[in-house]
Amino acid sequence: MTEPPATPPVLAMPDRPEKPLPVLTLLKTIPTNSLGVLDAELYRELFVRRSYGMVSACFVSDPAGVKRVLVDNFDNYPRVPTIRRLFEAEIGTGTLASEGETWRRHRRIATPSIDARSVKSDAPAIIALAEACAADLAKKAGAKGSKKPVDMERVAGDLLMRMLNQISTGGDPDAIPVMKWLSTVPRKPRALDIVPKPEWVSKLFVRRRIEGWKGEADVTLRRLIDARRSPDWAGGQDLLWRLAHARDRQDGQPFSAEEARDEAASIIAAGDATIRALTWIWYLLDLHPHVAERMHAEIDAVLGDDPLTPEHVGLVPYTRRVLDETMRLYPPIPVIVRKALKADEVAGQRAPKGAIMCVAPFIIHRHEKLWERPGVFDPDRFADENRDKRHRFAFIPFAAGPRVCPGASASSANLMFGILALARRLRFRLATKGPIVPFGGISLQPKGGLPMIVERRR
């Protein structure tokens, strides 16, 4: 067995300025990499309040503060309207982009359609997609190995798109443009997209551009849902069918056609975060051969030459720890932003009315006061015997509270199928000497992709 290196490798990080950036530099940096504005103090202090002219921002990393914002007083902290509008413009008012009673109703009706029980029956088809992806990469690598790199972000993106399509429509090829469209939401905004504006300005300047992006894909999505509402529907009970027939447990009412479309678009667009975890894991494994070796040994011992089944996921605890440690260091959603409707006390500190509340998994997961050796990749921190050492709200890749990710268990299972299928047959080596830069948009991506050489293991 390979020993862990005496000095752990330096991991890809965005710039971390020693001091807070001046406002102008901050405004210039955010569009190029929002994580590059997070300065060193934020990783040292559990609560930091900053003023930017008229706006206050609170960076909350104290686990008690995270709980206050996301769970105990979550009604006081809706999404920041500018970010919500970015989504709303394209996908309407589904769970992802609504607030108040609209959100509550969507969440109540939609959540049972994507919980672990509902997506269980998709597992064999999802596993088949993961196996096909591994077989395809093995073929490309050839017996002797190919020197031509593949972009792992693209590989993960393609696989996850097929998985989402399987869950949503039973794998209907007509729905691929819908998946492609929703994987681009939200697009890079223009200033006019995010400021509040009268309806006529929106119609004239914003809606038309967005209609162009959606093109036929939105028409297709509506058609797919309508077909499932028809009494003549003879297909399966996939996610779109479940959304079309779901009912509110409070008043027994189903979604309207428009609501069902918004919710489907919301869930498919949100599912895209999964791609990130299935990208960063191969980067970390290549940098840490002792972890890769142990994970491969576990997978080989448990799977052997047997066909991969859902039951295998429960038998590979070390591989699961590798996934958790990957999402600690590179959380797919790096920053959660809320706005304080009223002034509040958060972990003993004052959050003023109107403050932007930044609960950032990227900071919290690397915080010096919450983790030992936070920059070191060590999957064993997630071993059962170490569970008591960490606070429940110090690890929040799926957020927490009433707005916790409803796709958490479905995406965890799909990720494990993808990891097991690929790692059983293949190993990936970084194919660039240049730095890998984590880029923070809504989700956390390696800037410019992740080129890797594929090698066959068996």
Ligand code: HEM
């Ligand atoms: C590794 C994969 C994923 C991660 C790390 C992740 C993470 C998150 C996080 C952090 C949030 C909260 C964002 C915020 O409040 O600002 C969220 C919300 C959401 N996620 Fe996920 N997600 C993942 C996959 C999925 C999948 C596969 C689906 C659907 C099948 C999904 C559906 C949603 C929806 C609908 C919301 C909005 C919930 C609400 O506002 O009530 N996610 N996700």
